Amino acid sequence: MASDRIFGLVVLFTALAYFAGATQIQTGFMSDPVGPKTFPYLVSGAAALAALVLIFKPDPDPAWPATRTLANMGIAVVVLVAYAYLLKPLGFIVPTILAAGILSYQIEPRAKTAALSGVGLAIGLFIVFRFALGLSLRAFPHGWGL
Amino acid sequence: MDTLANLALGFSVALSPYTLMLAVIGCFLGTIIGALPGLGPSNGVAILIPITFTLGLDATSALVLMTSVYYGAMYGGRISSILLNIPGDEPALMTTLDGYPMAKAGRAGDALVLSGVASFVGAFLATVGLMLLAPMLARVAYLFGPAEYFALYLLAFCTLGGMASNNQAKSAIASCIGLGIAMIGVDNNSGIPRLTGGNMHLADGVDFLVAIVGLFAIAEIFFFIESHGKGTAIGVKLDKVTIPWKDIFDCKWTMLRASVVGFFAGILPGAGASLGSFMAYMSEKAIAGKKGGFGTGVARGVAAPEAGNNSAAGGALVPMLTLGVPGSGTTAVLLALLMTLNITPGPTLFTDRPEVVWGLIASLLIANVVLLLMNVPMVKVFVKILSVPPALLLPGVTMISFVGIYSLSGSYFDLLLMVAFGVLGYFLRKLDVPTVPVILGILLGGQMENALRRAMVLSDGDPMFLISSPIAIGLWIAAIAGFIAPMFLRGLLRKPQALTD
Numbered sequence: 001m002a003s004d005r006i007f008g009l010v011v012l013f014t015a016l017a018y019f020a021g022a023t024q025i026q027t028g029f030m031s032d033p034v035g036p037k038t039f040p041y042l043v044s045g046a047a048a049l050a051a052l053v054l055i056f057k058p059d060p061d062p063a064w065p066a067t068r069t070l071a072n073m074g075i076a077v078v079v080l081v082a083y084a085y086l087l088k089p090l091g092f093i094v095p096t097i098l099a100a101g102i103l104s105y106q107i108e109p110r111a112k113t114a115a116l117s118g119v120g121l122a123i124g125l126f127i128v129f130r131f132a133l134g135l136s137l138r139a140f141p142h143g144w145g146l
Numbered sequence: 147m148d149t150l151a152n153l154a155l156g157f158s159v160a161l162s163p164y165t166l167m168l169a170v171i172g173c174f175l176g177t178i179i180g181a182l183p184g185l186g187p188s189n190g191v192a193i194l195i196p197i198t199f200t201l202g203l204d205a206t207s208a209l210v211l212m213t214s215v216y217y218g219a220m221y222g223g224r225i226s227s228i229l230l231n232i233p234g235d236e237p238a239l240m241t242t243l244d245g246y247p248m249a250k251a252g253r254a255g256d257a258l259v260l261s262g263v264a265s266f267v268g269a270f271l272a273t274v275g276l277m278l279l280a281p282m283l284a285r286v287a288y289l290f291g292p293a294e295y296f297a298l299y300l301l302a303f304c305t306l307g308g309m310a311s312n313n314q315a316k317s318a319i320a321s322c323i324g325l326g327i328a329m330i331g332v333d334n335n336s337g338i339p340r341l342t343g344g345n346m347h348l349a350d351g352v353d354f355l356v357a358i359v360g361l362f363a364i365a366e367i368f369f370f371i372e373s374h375g376k377g378t379a380i381g382v383k384l385d386k387v388t389i390p391w392k393d394i395f396d397c398k399w400t401m402l403r404a405s406v407v408g409f410f411a412g413i414l415p416g417a418g419a420s421l422g423s424f425m426a427y428m429s430e431k432a433i434a435g436k437k438g439g440f441g442t443g444v445a446r447g448v449a450a451p452e453a454g455n456n457s458a459a460g461g462a463l464v465p466m467l468t469l470g471v472p473g474s475g476t477t478a479v480l481l482a483l484l485m486t487l488n489i490t491p492g493p494t495l496f497t498d499r500p501e502v503v504w505g506l507i508a509s510l511l512i513a514n515v516v517l518l519l520m521n522v523p524m525v526k527v528f529v530k531i532l533s534v535p536p537a538l539l540l541p542g543v544t545m546i547s548f549v550g551i552y553s554l555s556g557s558y559f560d561l562l563l564m565v566a567f568g569v570l571g572y573f574l575r576k577l578d579v580p581t582v583p584v585i586l587g588i589l590l591g592g593q594m595e596n597a598l599r600r601a602m603v604l605s606d607g608d609p610m611f612l613i614s615s616p617i618a619i620g621l622w623i624a625a626i627a628g629f630i631a632p633m634f635l636r637g638l639l640r641k642p643q644a645l646t647d
Contacts, residue, residue: 025338039599046322073368080544
């Protein structure tokens with residue numbers, strides 16, 4: 001019950017913010033009868049309506065994972081975000097060993113498997129991407145060769 | 147005769163040694179992707195699109211490769227359904243109902259071979275149906291103006307929303323999320339950026355590939371962290387694989403009927419393969435009656451959903467190619483592929499680029515034969531692949547997704563956006579909000595708005611123009627019915643729960 005109500009509220013406020021954003025759209029001087037604002041208005045209106053339905057008629061709650069698992073997912077998100085930032089400056093190999101290793105450990109908490117997965121994936125995928133598929137991917141930071 | 151001439155053209159495009167090699171690679175990869183639990187046709191094709199694109203393949207080769215992956219994944223889905231009781235994707239759910247009991251009774255090999263043959267029959271008949279029906283529908287589609295297209299897009303969202311979720315409000319929200327995201331970026335008519343929040347990275351809009359890979363592939367990793375990769379150990383043993391001629395022969399009518407049912411379910415815009423396998427299974431269950439023993443591991447219960455599922459996959463290509471409206475999550479991903487290759491599906495595709503359409507159809511036929519030849523003798527190889535531990539598989543999929551998106555744009559912003567879509571996808575699926583309408587919204591939002599705006603230009607702003615032609619009125623009625631009817635039919639359409647040990 002509560003999950004759907006919270007989700008409905010989030011959607012409702014997002015829709016309102018979206019609507020507010022749409023009012024700020026500049027219209028060109030040569031505009032068609034509909035203009036660039038109408039469709040966003042319609043979409044946010046429909047979303048708000050559906051959100052209200054959800055708030056008044058919520059489904060039963062899904063089974064949410066335990067706090068610890070949620071914390072693990074939070075860590076996974078941080079790892080993925082860091083990976084996104086580091087992929088370019090640090091090259092493929094080092095960030096991939098770390099990111100793949102940590103993710104592997106979170107799915108199955110065994111240090112040895114995780115370490116092997118990280119190293120194996122980093123080297124294996126690099127060989128596939130760089131040499132079999134010919135993508136321009138750097139292995140190491142700039143200036144290290146490769 | 148036209149069809150045969152066109153088909154000859156198609157084969158002349160698709161039957162070179164190079165494309166044949168691509169078809170074999172695609173089928174192999176696809177079967178693996180379909181077989182791996184947690185990877186279905188949609189995520190499989192999604193993570194491969196960016197990589198195919200950066201490889202610089204030409205349109206036909208890319209299409210051959212990806213459709214082979216697509217059909218392959220539809221075939222492979224049955225392996226994890228039968229052996230692990232884990233459907234690789236939603237349409238494969240129905241196969242678990244009889245496939246898993248059959249495997250537990252020691253007939254895993256029979257079930258795998260039979261379902262492979264049923265997949266072949268379904269996919270083959272659907273491809274023939276596609277050949278016959280698509281050109282006709284393409285001719286009708288010439289009558290479509292902007293008002294009709296607007297109604298058609300609405301129909302796709304309504305039927306998909308009606309079928310995909312147990313709660314209409316949730317699928318409506320999903321469609322709105324997609325449509326809302328599609329509006330971000332430069333407005334087509336005025337050229338002024340809108341709804342970007344001043345962010346330069348968003349001025350180009352949100353790339354649908356980023357959204358697809360995020361929602362389908364990245365979200366999966368959170369589910370595996372949640373479950374700690376449990377429930378992926380092989381529960382049944384696969385001994386000697388022989389061809390169960392008798393079962394195949396006994397199921398011939400089941401396969402035929404299921405293919406026809408599946409094909410027509412697949413054609414409905416937005417309904418797709420899940421409906422196809424469901425309808426095929428349910429109708430065969432009704433025909434067999436109580437004595438049929440459906441649900442206890444009978445051959446016909448394996449053949450029906452597999453034929454229906456693969457046939458619906460072919461049927462779903464009909465609206466996708468002729469109207470540009472995909473009928474399922476995976477065809478939405480294929481539509482994304484076509485759009486990436488700069489091919490706009492629609493009636494003009496059949497006259498302007500016949501080599502693409504018929505090359506695609508020919509490659510579907512080729513892929514189908516390759517798959518049958520590959521799947522029956524090599525089923526043991528694919529079963530081995532199931533024992534890849536998720537602790538290796540999921541990080542691998544994540545890294546492939548990152549490299550794919552990164553090699554497309556080289557921007558860290560797209561990667562961040564992909565992670566955000568992954569988190570969104572986790573919460574949406576947790577809350578039972580379908581993610582396919584989100585994808586459909588992002589893919590079709592721009593065209594839907596353009597159709598509305600062109601219609602209003604034509605009518606000088608009169609909204610009644612939207613329901614001014616018989617085709618448009620019919621589509622509106624179908625859309626409203628498609629959205630409302632499932633609310634009342636829910637009891638009837640309720641999906642059987644998967645078996646638990």
